[in-house]
Amino acid sequence: MPLPDLGQVADSLQQRIPDLGMELQRLVRSIPPGRVVAYGDLANSLGDSVASRWVATYLLLPDGPVAECSHRVVRSTGELGLYYSGDVTEKAVKLTQEGIMARDGRVDLDQFRCELPATAKPLATLKAWQRDFVVPRAKNVELSDVTTIGGLDVSYHGETGVAVCSCFGADGQKLKYHDVKSLPIRFPYISGYLAFRELPVYLELLAEMQANERLPDVLLVDGNGKLHPRRMGIATMLGALVGIATIGIAKSRLCGTLLHEDLKVGTWGPIVASIDEPHEVLGYALLPHGKTKNPLFISEGYAVGEEAMRSLVDRCFAGHRSPEPIYHADRESRRIASTL
DNA sequence: GCGACAG
DNA sequence: ATCTTGTCGC
Known part of the structure; x- marks a missing residue:
């Protein structure tokens, strides 16, 4: 059986690959001052909790694209987690300035966690593609x-x-x-x-x-x-x-x-x-x-x-x-x- | 604390 | 995968 034109195969595949970085930026920027979300919340919004590690490393990029608001992303335990500047106290200070006090190094997620906007769940779409x-x-x-x-x-x-x-x-x-x-x-x-x-x-x-x-x-x-x-x-x-x-x-x-x-x-x-x-x-x-x-x-x-x-x-x-x-x-x- | 996931 | 010094072995 003859092979398909691989140039066309390449183009149509490229067409279906989402820009996860852009989508994540949009989500992180939507968190209002005075509110927080967990790394896993962002991953779930993108369609798969397995992406939470990538979310964390993306937010840790030195002077990354969401540097102004990445302090509003913490661990699901309430622990602050790391910060892109390398100085976690800086993260704590920024949260304090927005009215979120950390007690024993943790923030109260029940009180401060916010909902994220709806997304197309790009990772869920890709997962379904694999499954089907x-x-x-x-x-x-x-x-x-x-x-x-x-x-x-x-x-x-x-x-x-x-x-x-x-x-x-x-x-x-x-x-x-x-x-x-x-x-x-x-x-x-x-x-x-x-x-x-x-x-x-x-x-x-x-x-x-x-x-x-x-x-x-x-x-x-x-x-x-x-x-x-x-x-x-x-x-x-x-x-x-x-x-x-x-x-x-x-x-x-x-x-x-x-x-x-x-x-x-x-x-x-x-x-x-x-x-x-x-x-x-x-x-x-x-x-x-x-x-x-x-x-x-x-x-x-x-x-x-x-x-x-x-x-x-x-x-x-x-x-x-x-x-x-x-x-x-x-x-x-x-x-x-x-x-x- | 446990579990732990290609490149 | 990449970041990185020295170290063990053929």
Whole structure:
């Protein structure tokens, strides 16, 4: 089946990615003097409490865009939390000037908490997109058809993301070529929403590769596939959008439980959604070598079967923790980003 | 206090 | 992911 025009795929995806920073600024500026909200209140207004960590770090930006009112955001316990100036007493003084006294380092949320204005709940919309995403029915890749294995990774320099696709031969050991694409990236990292941060650069990169007939037969993606709270990690979405087989390779655990704690080098240890349902395998933990105690977390992305996934990944190791295509893409993207 | 979440 | 000094090991 022919691939879609990836330039168009990239454009239509970019169209659906909200500007969370602008929305958060609007919310924070709506808090009247003399009132407060919790970090989690803001995250919930954006559509997912998991974003509360990003909310906190955003408000901590030195001389950030909401410096004049970020003192009105405190912890859900009433504790003041941190302040962008680095001096929490400054936060306390500003609140006092507005009539909010902190007792034992806490403000009374029952008394001073205010309602936030309605929003479009952008994160709830993205979550629903993941939940309802229809993965096209496709035939799994045949190992005999695999000539090129690509590895994808992104590095950052400020707001610029540098994506690299490193293409190796079917042996998974010999580099054939690599391609690079840089793009400004505004969507933040929020656990579970990585795809909306990194898909745009990947799609632009793959669009160029498509134009030059340099697309690989399968992609190892730095991140998860099925091993995701909504079974829709970046590897799965990317594969479904471009029509290329993908495998998710993460360096730390996003969700799930290792079925058997004892993990031996080179063996694939099943990861299940919950220990109560040991048959719903979301992915695998794999110790690539004895030098590390941290396994990789590998899961099906798109159009790849269990057997092919194991074969393709296993053949790509060469002494590094990551499979060579990803290791090379990581190293190269980081090198380029550091020169910007 | 516990739990703890890709990049 | 990035910020960062020294340190352990092949």
